Amino acid sequence: MLNTKDTKEHKDKSASIRVLPRPIVILLGLAIMFGMARPVSGQAGGEVVEARAEHRFGDEVQFFARIQSPIPIQNAFVTFRTTDGPAQTQPMSVNADGTAGYRYDARLNLLPPFARIVYWFDVTLSDGTRFTSGQFDFIYSDNRFAWQTLADSALRVHWYEGDAAFGSAVLDAARRGRESARALVPLNAAGTVDVYVYATPADLQSALELGGQVWVQGHASPALGVVMLSVKPGPEQSLALESQAPHELTHVLLYQSLGPNYNRLPVWLTEGMATNAELIPNPDLETTLAAAVDSNSLLPLSELCAAFPPDTGRAFLAYAESKSFVRFLLDNYGTTGLSALISAYADGMDCEQGARKALNYSLSDLEVRWRESTLGENRSGVVATNLFPYILVLGLVLLVPVWGAVNRLIERRRNARRQ
């Protein structure tokens, strides 16, 4: 009996393992793998009992560790990286009491604002044994300013100049910006977005080290889920908020719905969508576009796939063209067409072929149609002029039989009149 029962229980256990859903089995497998790969701390004679990182934005990061070990410490290293960046390892100064420190000069080696920095410690003891701590992280926030925060379930807004009403206005604009982006294409964005509002473009630029790009008012770090705006509290605030917030949020929401494949989208598409999401359009874009049409100096869309031109004037024209072209696509193919186009590019198709797959026209064909229908150019006319010699020859070739037919018709009518 006992044997039978044992066997039955054993069978039941193996059955319950067999019926586990596949994802759980994979997760269990991964957990075992990581469990094995994870550095062991607290064994081999020592352990990191305290770890912390303190930073002054744009200045320095101080890493601290307290190491407990009965055996003297020979050396300690800190390794750190942004979530998607390369890791760097630096030697720490170790004190007799087991504390260790390393100062990173963030003035010379810039870290992205609001990036999550992951770090850990490797320690070697004088008897040669080595151990690695667990991983720790912190947000490299721009702590030059005292940020106030207001949040809902999907958005957190932060500001340092202006009162609570200003914060509410920012949250409100961010919400409407999110809706405006989603009205272009349905975006399945999972995750929270942090919106940081700087009071001046100079403050924002000092955070980003943008140098001479004076026309940049907002910035998005899509992979970090971070939007940075420059809006001064006051009578002009809603104009600035309603143009910047939707634009930058579009970049982040696109990333959150596509993941790293976002980076495969042509720049004219992401910027065109972001610019179309702006609730108060910049009238200078229209003027710039019209002037470029008049002077026949439009930039070919194929040159706006990988990046926008570095110089300010041409970059501004690139925004104007991208906005107009994406609007043309929306008017002709709707949200469904634009979604198909985004998917084709996210799947890795190039600038020309993605358009052909999603919309049955290559990018250059679509460009000709856009320039004719939206910008009023007569590109087909240009094509016809180039084809004129061929059309002439074709006409002459056709003329001979036509002439014969007309002749016969005249002859028949004459005969009919005579009858």
Ligand SMILES: [Zn+2]
């Ligand atoms: Zn943009």
